[in-house]
Amino acid sequence: MISIRDLSVAYQGNLGETLALDKINIDIATGDIYTFIGPSGCGKSTLLYVLSGIISDYNGNVTVNGRSVDPRTQRIGLILQNYGLLPWKTVYQNTMLGQRIKHDRSGLDDYSRYILNELGIEDLLQRYPRELSGGQQQRVAIARAFIMKPDLLLMDEPFSALDAITREEMQALFLDIWQQHSVTTIFITHSVDEALYLGRKIVVLSDAPGRILEVVDNPCFQLDNLRFRDEYYAMSVRLRNILNKG
Amino acid sequence: MITVQPNKKWQGALYSAAVVLLVWWLLAWLVQLPIIPSPVAVFNNIIEVFMSRMEIHVWYSLVRISAGILISLLIGVPLGFLMGYFDRIDRMLSPLVYFTYPVPKLALLPVVMLIFGLGETSKLIMIVLIIIFQIIISARDAVKGIPQEIYRSLQSLGATRIQMLREIIIPASASEVLTATRLALGTAISILFFTETFGTEYGMGYFIMDSWMRVNYLDMYAGIVVLSFMGFCLFTIIDLIESRISYWR
Numbered sequence: 001m002i003s004i005r006d007l008s009v010a011y012q013g014n015l016g017e018t019l020a021l022d023k024i025n026i027d028i029a030t031g032d033i034y035t036f037i038g039p040s041g042c043g044k045s046t047l048l049y050v051l052s053g054i055i056s057d058y059n060g061n062v063t064v065n066g067r068s069v070d071p072r073t074q075r076i077g078l079i080l081q082n083y084g085l086l087p088w089k090t091v092y093q094n095t096m097l098g099q100r101i102k103h104d105r106s107g108l109d110d111y112s113r114y115i116l117n118e119l120g121i122e123d124l125l126q127r128y129p130r131e132l133s134g135g136q137q138q139r140v141a142i143a144r145a146f147i148m149k150p151d152l153l154l155m156d157e158p159f160s161a162l163d164a165i166t167r168e169e170m171q172a173l174f175l176d177i178w179q180q181h182s183v184t185t186i187f188i189t190h191s192v193d194e195a196l197y198l199g200r201k202i203v204v205l206s207d208a209p210g211r212i213l214e215v216v217d218n219p220c221f222q223l224d225n226l227r228f229r230d231e232y233y234a235m236s237v238r239l240r241n242i243l244n245k246g
Numbered sequence: 247m248i249t250v251q252p253n254k255k256w257q258g259a260l261y262s263a264a265v266v267l268l269v270w271w272l273l274a275w276l277v278q279l280p281i282i283p284s285p286v287a288v289f290n291n292i293i294e295v296f297m298s299r300m301e302i303h304v305w306y307s308l309v310r311i312s313a314g315i316l317i318s319l320l321i322g323v324p325l326g327f328l329m330g331y332f333d334r335i336d337r338m339l340s341p342l343v344y345f346t347y348p349v350p351k352l353a354l355l356p357v358v359m360l361i362f363g364l365g366e367t368s369k370l371i372m373i374v375l376i377i378i379f380q381i382i383i384s385a386r387d388a389v390k391g392i393p394q395e396i397y398r399s400l401q402s403l404g405a406t407r408i409q410m411l412r413e414i415i416i417p418a419s420a421s422e423v424l425t426a427t428r429l430a431l432g433t434a435i436s437i438l439f440f441t442e443t444f445g446t447e448y449g450m451g452y453f454i455m456d457s458w459m460r461v462n463y464l465d466m467y468a469g470i471v472v473l474s475f476m477g478f479c480l481f482t483i484i485d486l487i488e489s490r491i492s493y494w495r
């Protein structure tokens with residue numbers, strides 16, 4: 001379980017302090033999947049930096065299974081908003097970075113081959129990031145996070161650079177993988193539709209500095225033909241209302 | 247990105263060599279003095295004396311300069327990395343580096359010779375003293391120039407410092423460091439020449455000065471041409487390594 005208590009994060013800029021997150025409180029059960037939605041600049045990426053150990057200078061308490069965040073002992077699959085690929089590594093080396101840092105010697109096994117195939121990057125393995133389109137780079141970042149079989153999956157708008165069709169394929173693929181491994185997931189998005197499709201619970205954040213406006217149970221989660229149902233429509237209206245009021 | 251085709255590079259080198267030779271030849275033809283022999287005579291002379299008298303000097307110089315560069319890299323790069331990565335070390339060492347950087351190191355030659363004698367050690371120390379600062383500073387700046395975002399993936403994977411070094415710092419800064427090395431090479435060769443005019447009977451510096459003393463201008467020019475060519479080869483090697491490791495740019 002992830003437990004966040006009174007989490008506040010401030011950035012030290014040259015114009016003084018910017019408060020990015022303001023007293024966040026939430027519990028996320030192991031194996032659950034939460035989508036976070038909120039306006040730009042409200043601190044969504046910042047929250048992921050805290051949970052992945054990139055930012056360790058914060059106020060409040062953050063624990064994962066009762067222990068403080070430590071990326072050395074936890075397997076954290078982080079998909080960064082800017083993909084976080086290393087430009088001097090090929091696509092293959094980038095997707096295997098998790099294995100390499102964690103000293104797994106599995107290499108290109110069936111599972112990773114399956115992921116690369118499903119993400120449609122199996123033909124790009126020898127390329128360098130600069131030779132890829134934005135959407136391809138994004139899929140490499142997704143592959144890297146999936147292939148390392150994380151205990152905690154943190155996704156920062158992972159499908160933002162994809163076209164509508166590919167995005168929906170990737171969302172379905174992601175749900176599929178999530179069901180097989182039921183890894184605890186925090187999924188950040190700008191899109192109400194994506195929040196409804198992928199989140200068992202939806203956390204709505206306020207304008208900067210980010211506060212939690214509401215944690216919504218999502219009745220639409222894993223409904224068939226979701227996008228054609230009344231529940232879907234009702235929920236999107238509700239979310240939009242919360243977002244507008246915040 | 248615009249990359250110079252390897253072919254074009256070679257064409258450029260050939261073209262410049264041709265221009266230099268032409269000007270040289272014209273000068274020789276205009277002046278008609280033994281102090282400026284024609285390039286043809288000089289190249290004939292190289293063929294004649296290289297195996298018999300010059301080769302050993304080339305080796306001495308080559309070893310000295312390679313060792314100088316290698317030692318500078320081995321000391322300068324780790325130092326620069328430490329300064330670039332840890333602000334505290336940088337704050338401690340930077341004033342030292344900035345203070346000593348502009349000191350004309352050649353002026354220290356007498357002191358170095360007094361302490362370390364006339365032998366190889368002094369020569370190496372002079373070369374290292376002169377090029378190591380450029381290498382330290384470029385390694386430091388290269389590391390400082392790595393954006394914080396680049397580290398995030400590895401941080402979230404719980405990478406150790408050594409892993410950061412191997413996966414990020416070295417690949418991200420290698421090409422800057424090599425560029426600095428290549429630039430330092432020119433200076434290193436002048437220093438090499440200078441130090442080889444003292445306390446040794448081997449090396450291209452000695453060969454050139456000795457020929458000059460003996461008023462053997464053909465040998466002297468042969469030495470200059472060979473030394474220049476040696477510099478060109480080293481330059482090209484570093485250039486090749488650099489383009490090999492920055493394929494990803």
Ligand SMILES: Nc1ncnc2c1ncn2[C@@H]1O[C@H](COP(=O)(O)OP(=O)(O)OP(=O)(O)O)[C@@H](O)[C@H]1O
Pocket residue numbers: 011012013018019020039040041042043044045046047081208
């Ligand atoms: N390095 C930094 N220094 C100062 N302020 C920062 C820094 N990084 C982020 N901020 C500020 O912190 C706030 C939260 O940033 P964050 O990147 O977490 O937002 P976000 O919710 O992910 O936005 P987006 O949806 O646009 O990605 C923003 O107001 C931003 O301006």
Ligand SMILES: [Mg+2]
Pocket residue numbers: 044045046081156
């Ligand atoms: Mg963000």
